[in-house]
Amino acid sequence: MRTMDVMHIGIAGAGLLGRLVAWTLAHQGHQVSVFDPAPGPQPLHDGHGAAGFTAAGMLSPLAERETADADLAARGWHAIARWAEIAQALAGRHTPPPHFACLGSLMVAHGPDLGAARRVLARIDGAPLFRTQNTGPAAPQVLDAAGLAELEPCLHSAHGPLHAWLLPGEGHIDTVRMLQCLHADAPGVHWHWSCPVARVAPGTLTLGGEAGNTHRFDWAFDLRGVGARPDVPVRGVRGEMVWLHAPGLGLRRPVRLLHPRHRVYIVPRPGDVVLVGASEIESEDRSPVSLRSAVELMAAAHSVIPDLAEARILRMDSNLRPALPDHRPEVHVEAGLVRINGLYRHGWLLAPSLVDDALAQAGVFH
Numbered sequence: 584m585r586t587m588d589v590m591h592i593g594i595a596g597a598g599l600l601g602r603l604v605a606w607t608l609a610h611q612g613h614q615v616s617v618f619d620p621a622p623g624p625q626p627l628h629d630g631h632g633a634a635g636f637t638a639a640g641m642l643s644p645l646a647e648r649e650t651a652d653a654d655l656a657a658r659g660w661h662a663i664a665r666w667a668e669i670a671q672a673l674a675g676r677h678t679p680p681p682h683f684a685c686l687g688s689l690m691v692a693h694g695p696d697l698g699a700a701r702r703v704l705a706r707i708d709g710a711p712l713f714r715t716q717n718t719g720p721a722a723p724q725v726l727d728a729a730g731l732a733e734l735e736p737c738l739h740s741a742h743g744p745l746h747a748w749l750l751p752g753e754g755h756i757d758t759v760r761m762l763q764c765l766h767a768d769a770p771g772v773h774w775h776w777s778c779p780v781a782r783v784a785p786g787t788l789t790l791g792g793e794a795g796n797t798h799r800f801d802w803a804f805d806l807r808g809v810g811a812r813p814d815v816p817v818r819g820v821r822g823e824m825v826w827l828h829a830p831g832l833g834l835r836r837p838v839r840l841l842h843p844r845h846r847v848y849i850v851p852r853p854g855d856v857v858l859v860g861a862s863e864i865e866s867e868d869r870s871p872v873s874l875r876s877a878v879e880l881m882a883a884a885h886s887v888i889p890d891l892a893e894a895r896i897l898r899m900d901s902n903l904r905p906a907l908p909d910h911r912p913e914v915h916v917e918a919g920l921v922r923i924n925g926l927y928r929h930g931w932l933l934a935p936s937l938v939d940d941a942l943a944q945a946g947v948f949h
């Protein structure tokens with residue numbers, strides 16, 4: 584890069600989008616400053632801070648079609664390919680590397696819930712499918728009991744056979760480790776912690792609190808998630824997760840239980856950890872996980888993985904998903920200003936695609 588191309592970048596928000604943009608632009612040689620109200624880069628798991636830390640990290644272009652438009656799937660496949668590149672780049676430089684896997688995901692339903700499952704499958708029908716250079720599109724596959732047992736032996740039900748489908752190409756990512764590595768791997772970035780940004784305008788970030796001063800940049804990025812109000816009409820949608828330690832379980836793929844009342848998924852993490860989530864509650868309450876959510880999530884997970892009975896509860900976590908009124912993500916670009924928000928329940932699935940879009944629209948980045 585020529586010296587004259589180096590730009591001063593100011594980023595409000597050090598969550599999922601903030602760290603991804605900071606990492607991307609720092610590696611392009613720009614001078615990047617990031618401002619965030621959190622006291623430091625590590626997750627606190629106290630209901631505050633970046634939703635990106637709380638997320639289970641399901642990368643589900645197909646299964647998320649249940650609650651999203653068709654273009655989500657296309658963006659999702661693009662983003663999965665980008666996460667693969669990013670994870671590979673980080674793996675050579677950080678120990679442990681951020682876990683990222685694309686072994687497909689499973690959708691399962693108890694016998695009587697086939698109707699609910701078929702509604703979801705009908706939504707998936709017609710979505711862009713996973714494809715590789717060597718193979719054609721890979722459609723969801725129905726699994727019989729033997730096929731399910733071969734892929735994930737721990738999945739079964741005491742109440743009769745499970746209906747099961749494999750969604751090829753879907754994946755999952757260790758969100759906490761990825762955010763830690765993006766922070767640690769961003770050369771020369773100035774991280775300003777305990778620094779909330781009150782206003783973001785073209786080329787400027789105005790700090791909140793006692794600081795109150797305005798910083799000037801070539802480009803300002805508003806990546807504050809739920810904290811972007813009133814500049815962005817975003818609201819928080821509460822989600823709750825349970826972290827379990829289940830040695831010997833051997834689960835390798837994310838599992839989604841299709842149920843008329845509960846939407847529950849179970850996601851493996853390194854170290855015999857599994858995450859069970861997530862509630863979706865129209866509330867900005869950041870208080871700890873409720874008894875009702877904990878009971879429902881764990882009972883649903885136990886109903887398809889009986890071996891979870893002896894798992895130990897490591898942590899319960901809650902946070903707010905940033906959602907716009909239409910539940911669609913928004914990329915806004917004008918001279919000197921980029922805002923991205925509304926990633927809602929698909930932030931990890933969409934972030935690299937939205938960031939690529941925004942940087943291309945700005946027209947001044949590689």
Ligand SMILES: Cc1cc2nc3c(=O)[nH]c(=O)nc-3n(C[C@H](O)[C@H](O)[C@H](O)COP(=O)(O)OP(=O)(O)OC[C@H]3O[C@@H](n4cnc5c(N)ncnc54)[C@H](O)[C@@H]3O)c2cc1C
Binds near residue numbers: 635641806928
């Ligand atoms: C329980 C739960 C489960 C989820 N599971 C998944 C999943 O499996 N797959 C998936 O794809 N997505 C999932 N998500 C969604 C995903 O986490 C979000 O969409 C994503 O984190 C949004 O990214 P963001 O960068 O916009 O916001 P965040 O990650 O929330 O980051 C926003 C940052 O802005 C900072 N900030 C706030 N106010 C200010 C201010 N005034 N000034 C400066 N900085 C500020 C915050 O401290 C934070 O660091 C889940 C979310 C939750 C809550």
